[in-house]
Amino acid sequence: MAEAVVGQLVVTLGEALAKEAATYGGALLCKEAAALRGLFGKIRQSKAELESMQAYLQEAERFKDTDKTAAIFVGEIRGLAFRIEDVVDEFTYKLEDSKHGGFAGKMKKRLKHIKTWRHLAAKLQEIEGQLQDANRRKRDYAVTGISAYFARSTNLGQAPHFTRDEDLVGIEEHKERLIRWLTGGGDAQEQSFSKVTLVWGMPGVVDVANIEMRILAKSIHNYLQGKRYILVLDDVWAERLWSEIRNVFPTSNCIGRFVITSRKQAVLTTREFSYAFHLEPLQEHHSWLLFCKGAFGDADDKECPLELQKLAWKFIAKCQGLPIAIPCIGRLLSRKLPTSAEWEDVYRGLDSQLVKDVIPDAHLILKVSLEDLPFDLKNCFLHCALSPEDYILKRRKTMRQWITAGFITEKDESKTLEEVAEGYLAELVNRSLLQVVERNFAGQLKECRMHDVIRLLALNKAKEECFGNVYNGSGGTGVFSIEGARRISVLGGNIEQLSLSGATQLRALHVFESYIDIDLLKPILTSSSLLSTLDLQGTHIKMLPNEVFDLFNLRYLGLRDTKIESMPAAVGRLQNLQVLDAYDSKLTYLPNSVVKLQKLRYLYAGNWKDSIRGVKVPKGMQHLAGLHALQSVKATPEFLHEAAALTELRTFDVCNVQSEHSADLSNAITKMSHLVHLEIDAAAENEVLRLEGLHLPQTLSWLALRGQLEKTWMPQLFSSLSHLNSLTRLQLEFSNIDEEGSARMPQLSCPHVLHGLRSLLLRKAFEGKRLEFYAGSFPELRHRVMGRSTAQPS
Numbered sequence: 001m002a003e004a005v006v007g008q009l010v011v012t013l014g015e016a017l018a019k020e021a022a023t024y025g026g027a028l029l030c031k032e033a034a035a036l037r038g039l040f041g042k043i044r045q046s047k048a049e050l051e052s053m054q055a056y057l058q059e060a061e062r063f064k065d066t067d068k069t070a071a072i073f074v075g076e077i078r079g080l081a082f083r084i085e086d087v088v089d090e091f092t093y094k095l096e097d098s099k100h101g102g103f104a105g106k107m108k109k110r111l112k113h114i115k116t117w118r119h120l121a122a123k124l125q126e127i128e129g130q131l132q133d134a135n136r137r138k139r140d141y142a143v144t145g146i147s148a149y150f151a152r153s154t155n156l157g158q159a160p161h162f163t164r165d166e167d168l169v170g171i172e173e174h175k176e177r178l179i180r181w182l183t184g185g186g187d188a189q190e191q192s193f194s195k196v197t198l199v200w201g202m203p204g205v206v207d208v209a210n211i212e213m214r215i216l217a218k219s220i221h222n223y224l225q226g227k228r229y230i231l232v233l234d235d236v237w238a239e240r241l242w243s244e245i246r247n248v249f250p251t252s253n254c255i256g257r258f259v260i261t262s263r264k265q266a267v268l269t270t271r272e273f274s275y276a277f278h279l280e281p282l283q284e285h286h287s288w289l290l291f292c293k294g295a296f297g298d299a300d301d302k303e304c305p306l307e308l309q310k311l312a313w314k315f316i317a318k319c320q321g322l323p324i325a326i327p328c329i330g331r332l333l334s335r336k337l338p339t340s341a342e343w344e345d346v347y348r349g350l351d352s353q354l355v356k357d358v359i360p361d362a363h364l365i366l367k368v369s370l371e372d373l374p375f376d377l378k379n380c381f382l383h384c385a386l387s388p389e390d391y392i393l394k395r396r397k398t399m400r401q402w403i404t405a406g407f408i409t410e411k412d413e414s415k416t417l418e419e420v421a422e423g424y425l426a427e428l429v430n431r432s433l434l435q436v437v438e439r440n441f442a443g444q445l446k447e448c449r450m451h452d453v454i455r456l457l458a459l460n461k462a463k464e465e466c467f468g469n470v471y472n473g474s475g476g477t478g479v480f481s482i483e484g485a486r487r488i489s490v491l492g493g494n495i496e497q498l499s500l501s502g503a504t505q506l507r508a509l510h511v512f513e514s515y516i517d518i519d520l521l522k523p524i525l526t527s528s529s530l531l532s533t534l535d536l537q538g539t540h541i542k543m544l545p546n547e548v549f550d551l552f553n554l555r556y557l558g559l560r561d562t563k564i565e566s567m568p569a570a571v572g573r574l575q576n577l578q579v580l581d582a583y584d585s586k587l588t589y590l591p592n593s594v595v596k597l598q599k600l601r602y603l604y605a606g607n608w609k610d611s612i613r614g615v616k617v618p619k620g621m622q623h624l625a626g627l628h629a630l631q632s633v634k635a636t637p638e639f640l641h642e643a644a645a646l647t648e649l650r651t652f653d654v655c656n657v658q659s660e661h662s663a664d665l666s667n668a669i670t671k672m673s674h675l676v677h678l679e680i681d682a683a684a685e686n687e688v689l690r691l692e693g694l695h696l697p698q699t700l701s702w703l704a705l706r707g708q709l710e711k712t713w714m715p716q717l718f719s720s721l722s723h724l725n726s727l728t729r730l731q732l733e734f735s736n737i738d739e740e741g742s743a744r745m746p747q748l749s750c751p752h753v754l755h756g757l758r759s760l761l762l763r764k765a766f767e768g769k770r771l772e773f774y775a776g777s778f779p780e781l782r783h784r785v786m787g788r789s790t791a792q793p794s
Helices: 002-017 020-026 030-063 068-097 103-141 145-152 172-182 217-224 241-248 265-270 284-295 306-319 326-334 340-348 350-358 362-371 375-385 395-404 417-430 452-464 518-527 546-550 569-573 592-596 637-645 659-670 711-721 739-743
Strands: 194-201 228-233 255-262 275-279 435-439 445-449 469-471 487-490 508-511 533-535 556-558 579-581 602-604 629-634 651-657 677-682 702-706 729-733 759-763 783-787
Touching: 030 068, 030 103, 068 103, 217 241, 265 417, 284 306, 284 326, 306 326, 306 340, 306 452, 326 340, 340 350, 375 395, 375 417, 375 452, 395 417, 395 445, 395 533, 395 556, 395 579, 417 445, 452 469, 518 546, 546 569, 569 592, 629 677, 637 651, 637 659, 651 659
Parallel strands: 194 255, 194 275, 228 255, 469 487, 487 508, 508 533, 533 556, 556 579, 579 602, 602 629, 629 651, 651 677, 677 702, 702 729, 729 759, 759 783
Antiparallel strands: 435 445
16 A cells, blocks of 8 residues: 555645746745755655656555565655655645735745755655665565565465355355356357356455466467367456457357456446346345354254344344355354353454454455555545444545545546546445445435445555554543554544544544544644644534644545534635535634635535524635535625636535525526536525526536526526436425416426436425326436425326
8 A cells, every 4th residue: 555655645746846836936035946946856856766666566565465575665665655745745835824924924934934945855855865775675685586476476375265055145046047057058048159247246245266367378279169168267357358368269169158257347348248247245134044054053953042143143234244254253153152241252352353364364355456446546445444334425525535635636637526536436336345325316326335344454454554543432541552544533532542642644533423522632633733634523513623723734624513603714724725514513604714715625504404504605705716516605795796706616505595686696607607506595485586697507417496486587497497418306496386387388397308307306386286297207207206285296
């Protein structure tokens, strides 16, 4: 994982160097320019050195478990990369800080920073020397030649772990079909000369075989001529492997069967497979059978005693249907006395045992998957593992945290950071490293989770690589050692040990406990001056400590579902803030200083639970031109006039809209050409929305209008909807559509219009006896709600 740290750092250094020309141009003092030139030179040297190491580090990850010299070198590089990151973050902050204030204040800062630039350059020079020393030691003491080969091949010589036929449960249907197909049974299609089957699933569902394949094309082709044969390619990672080797195998005068197993759904994209089996985790019934076979295999009846059944289900729940884990835990328990006390003792220590020795070569399950991931995707995966067990990962929140952590970079101009992040999330699902919990009405991933066993293995890797650690707040008098971790997840309310740890290198603090002691939080914030993520979602905190506003590097501030009642003006000092998420908090207004946060990308506030759901925003919102999301904001004439400058918005939720706001609101929305999600709430149920000049963008996917619709505007509205090919969700509430009005809007129910609509909500929207839809209307509709309407749909 060191290559993931270095890869991300190289990107950060590149961003710092991109400011070089502009910084020189703004340097008024010769000494300042000279100091900056020296510092940029050191940054450039560090970047070049790290880029040279990247390829080696990626390869070294594969064999560092057996090559101790490589392991030591990788650990050294990771530590030095973290130190370089600290220097660059401090430099970036001081550089930005010198641009703020009056002329006299700026000059004073710049004179002071001359000494800082020299100090940081000296730090980088020292680190560069240590990088070179580490490189020299690696060359001097590395195991080379045949010795290295045997050291790195140790794992290949380990005894395989065989599975008995009776231990295969829950796959009877797939098994019978595969055997019938392989042996030539079945229908005419299944008896054709050459067919390919793909079996794919999550790690531990598909068995892994470490086989080095050497393609001897001509020999293989000649040998197979005129024969009946079966070829199994196990644990395939290369998506084009089959298309690259298929010509090796003869197709005439022989009958061949090919079975390919993979953890990656992307292997399916070649569309060259006759059959595809997706091996899902086992159902509860099959999990129980497999567990009992392992735990009570020596008993004649293989039955679990009644007094142990409750505990047995706890063990099964921990495995969550993973076939590789269930029998291993069963065999562990078979060596213990069948008593509740003995089994309880095993369960308490199960997490550490799963990682260490219960599952043979457990770390290899994750190791192979991680080696195939690009460095930025590795960081995203380990970030997910820091959440609590069985935690539901929300798509949008997860993507925002990846972006602000620097894990996501724009690959090309055609994709936004959000689109890249969504692709990464889908990739982790396709690689079976995350499991889908729910998709939204448009079929997009909405929620996912990580399998408990995979999470335990990933957490062990995250801790080993200093990526992150979990603090359980178990109490005690000792000081909690974070062991160099850059990220901490707090899963317990007592943070006393963490507060005493004196952590200085933290980049992220995630709190998953409702109660947290503010007085104990303050020392953590003070020592962690480079913190970039502070997520306090769900805590009962009412006021932010002043120490938060000294975190110059803070990019993500999560206050969703907290008791925060006010935001101090000091928030304007967080010049790098990209996400301010205070949705479902007690905030009713935002301070004037929020308009200084010009890097802000997402701003969420408001509260659905209260009757007044919007927040009041200050003057000057047009300065936040980089906003992608703004939710939920109270409408005022001044704000709506300024909102026309927010042309990058993808999500816009405005409430308390009055009739007189209509013209400014329509003008603002018309200029938001990238809008995907739009919600407009009238000030009251009887408030009329007069949006005659509204032109909805083609990108719109979700539209919610809450308030009475001007009757003369209805035909225009539904005509505009007919041109929205991306619209999947439509909500109309309190619309006051009557039978006469519905007759003037045939576009609503024509089959060729809104053909992609998947969710339709009409709440108090129609006043009449009968609302008719043509047969075949909304062919993709999956969700329909018609609440408290006087009409019956037909």
